[in-house]
Amino acid sequence: MLSFEPLDTGLEVVDAVEGRRYVLDSSEPLSPEPADPDRFRFPVDSAVEVETSELRLVEPVEGFVREAAGDPVLQVSPGTRTDLPSATYSVELNAPVKLYLRVDGPLTVDATADLMTFRFDPPVLVGARSYHHHPAATVTTTDDPRDVFAAVSTLSSALKTTSPERSYPTLRGHPPLVERGDELRIPDELTAPETGVRIELPPTLRAAAVAAPLSYYLGAELVPGDDPRLVVDGDAHSLAGPPGFERNVERTLKRAFLLDCLVRTEGYYQVDLYEREQVASDVDLDFASLYDASLAERLDATLAVPFETLAPHVPRWPLVAHVDPTPEAVAVLPFVAYDLGVVRTEDARRASPDEVQSSVLDAYLGQRRGGAGDESEDDPPFVALGDADAVEQVWFGDGVPLDATKGIPAAFHNDLRRDVDPASIDITVVCNEYEMAPEQAVAETVYGSREQLPFDVTLRRDCSTDELRAILASSVDLLHYVGHVDDDGFRCRDGTLDAGTLDSTGVHAFLLNACRSYEQGVALVEAGAVGGVVTFSDVVDSGAVRVGRTLARLLNLGFPLRSALQLAAGESIVGGHYLVVGDGSVDVVQVEDGIPTLCDVETAGSEYDVTPVTYPSREAAVGTMAYPLVGSNEQHFLAPGELATFRLSEPELREYLSTHGSPVRKDGELVWDDPP
Incomplete structure (x- = not known):
């Protein structure tokens, strides 16, 4: 449940399901009135209209301004100071609760490291979308591996798109739950996407468990077969052979996911992505063409690239799940797949x-x-x-x-x-x-x-x-x-x-x-x-x-x-x-900067090497982009994992640390501002 609570000077957006909140500050009391969520270009769960000419973010987050059709206008980051002419704009804010502003008229954006301000002609629409995803239904399966195959094949019904944007965590819905029963029962409302991809496997519980996250992400049907292989529009790719079935499934998932992350920069988020820059020099891929291609065509393109070429640029994977291939274990597969976890049964x-x-x-x-x-x-x-x-x-x-x-x-x-x-x-x-x-x-x-x-x-x-x-x-x-x-x-x-x-x-x-x-x-x-x-x-x-x-x-x-x-x-x-x-992913409070980040500092003479290290969270699952406000950085990075290393002087380091609530590990030891 999302709600908009008026404050003395501003508006607090509350996500009661996730226990998240965010404040939009104003210079005056606001009286939010319900608004139609359909007036926004992108989906929102709830919306209000407020009479004000300015909203401020005292906890700045990453932001994007788009035209009415969704075409990008600018990315909002510290140092942005822009006056945009009269038009209809959509302002996207990646806060602990996903926020959108709809502005009809001129728009001024003024952002520093600790304050982000938007000025416009009143009124303004404020929309919010929860990061929370509940399973839409429950599938019942017997212990027969063929029935389990059918149940696992429904997991991809939760995908909100088969475009490269499904590499964003907000566009991967929670798969339906799976429980054991005396017969296979699949609710009528669960419809897996038609992707032209299927995974042929020997009918065993082990094969179903290992392939579940890949089936979910690719929208691929699991079907019985003599040898494990991935079939893309009729072309077969073996999942057997070195380094083994489980590792081949893992590599296929990571390759497909990484390519989507690189290609999606041709779409709604046309940012300078560090990993794309690194990969582009090593592969012969037309990213613009692949953005408009089908899922099967993109998959064929990534399978043609050796895994060793892409492996250094894959974000640190969030989860490896060790599962006993038993009937009882089938119930955990939707949760592992939702995290894009790698399943192992042998280690x-x-x-x-x-x-x-x-x-x-x-x-x-x-x-x-x-x-x-x-x-x-x-x-x-x-x-x-x-x-x-x-x-x-x-x-x-x-x-x-x-x-x-x-x-x-x-x-x-x-x-x-x-x-x-x-x-x-x-x-x-x-x-x-x-x-x-x-x-x-x-x-x-x-x-x-x-x-x-x-x-x-x-x-x-x-x-x-x-x-x-x-x-x-x-x-x-x-x-x-x-x-x-x-x-x-x-x-x-x-x-x-x-x-x-x-x-x-x-x-x-x-x-x-x-x-x-x-x-x-x-x-x-x-x-x-x-x-x-x-x-x-x-x-x-x-x-x-x-x-x-x-x-x-x-x-x-x-x-x-x-x-x-x-x-x-x-x-x-x-x-x-x-x-x-x-559940190791559970947290207690929301993250101030959106992504849990450790600031790793190594002394380098009179200067310091600073490496932000990001960790996954509910709002920042694998595929999230991090934009570290450090030094002269102007690139985005895929999270989680280590980002680039930046050489800073002592004044620059102090300035960086003063504007972030991240823990600091200096020369291998965690240090804190407050006394122990």
Whole structure:
């Protein structure tokens, strides 16, 4: 649900489903009146008309101005100062809630690094579109692989276009859900696009799981066949042979996606894209012609380019999902496909105690370029996953994965059912351990420090079992628990509370900074939570405090759980004892600059090499463009991943950091403005 709330001087746009908000500032009170969304060139969910001659953005975002037909006029960036003649304009703003302004008349655009101003003749129309996508329907399938093929083939019904623009996350809708039943049932309203592409595979559950994200993105039907191959307008391309079926599917997805990202710069967003510039010199492709070509024609063109040529320019992939090819696993495929995750079924095995210790140590040392102890018979087995160049690896099988997210299918369904209160972001910090009070003190200072967001932070100390049970039953966006957990549950002043005894929980996300909190975290997800950070072994209090306070800072900046943990793990040798359970992409608050970004700074004599590193989020999934406001940069980059490296003087670096809310890693170590 989208709403427009008048302020004393401006208008607040609220997305109640996603818990996102954005303020359009004005010099006067505004009285929004409902307007027809169809008056906008691009789709909006809701619209209002306001009588004002100026709107300001005190948190500038990327913007584009277009003519009435959608043709680009200019990109709005710091330093833009333009007076446009009288016409009908559409102003697109990539804020936490997608915004559009419709202006009829002259338009003045004046943008600096910390203020963006639009002036026009009143009235102005303001339209908004939520980034949230719910599945449109549910498909039921039997365990027969041929029925599973038919179910997977419906995933692409959620695509909003088959043009190159589907590489933008906002034009890839959420696939329908898939559940098991006694017969195949596909709702009549689910219609997959006609693309001239099909994927022929041996009829197995493994083949269906591996091919699901590729089928979704290409609008390709899965059909039984003797050998795995991709058929494009009758021409067959083998998916067998080196480096193997799973890797060939992965390479095909990444190639098709990258080419769409390059070609789409011929369309509505004619920007200077760094990756296009790099690829253009290595390939013989007519991007303008390919933009108007069919999906099958573009796919043929990209398959003619060796993967090795394109691989260096593919954005860092958001997800590698390790899936057991069982009937139960079919239900997670729509969620993996929505993230364009790569599916693997072969790269997991039980880990030895030595490998567990090595993983813990690597998590600490790897960020800066004790051991986990012996595995008990009562502990769940540890699982070692293969290497993957991805932001997140998720394991959906039995056991505890090392350096990966423990995927729990219930988490994704919990997220679809959650009820967000847009009035505030509710964070509860519970400290049941005196020795870890410094972490609570930091959390008290950090959470709620962003002035533009409505935080409600509650601090609780030395809770009883009844008090903690009441907290877990309440609606909380983030529970940050500091204390001890033993075999019986959360340790409280009068005993222990086992989360496994809860019928339900209102907690959305959680950080259980306690020894061996894994089982309690899993129980919270199964009771209704979406995801959280837990430990799989004992952690030293001092190290846990360092990790906990870093996680608090990163979550407060809008980093998702998994990305926040990756960065925080390097703060202490105990960082490798932590993992995410549930959905690793869950966040607590919106990102100030739209894309979670780490500013990586390396000292270079009297100057500094600055590399912005972007991470995926709900609003900034793979395919989003980043436009770093650093130095003299005038190029866009594909996110997520490392962008270009910029050489800055000390004054230039200070100016850059002063206008961004990003965390900073200087010479391999995270540094903060506020005291620890």
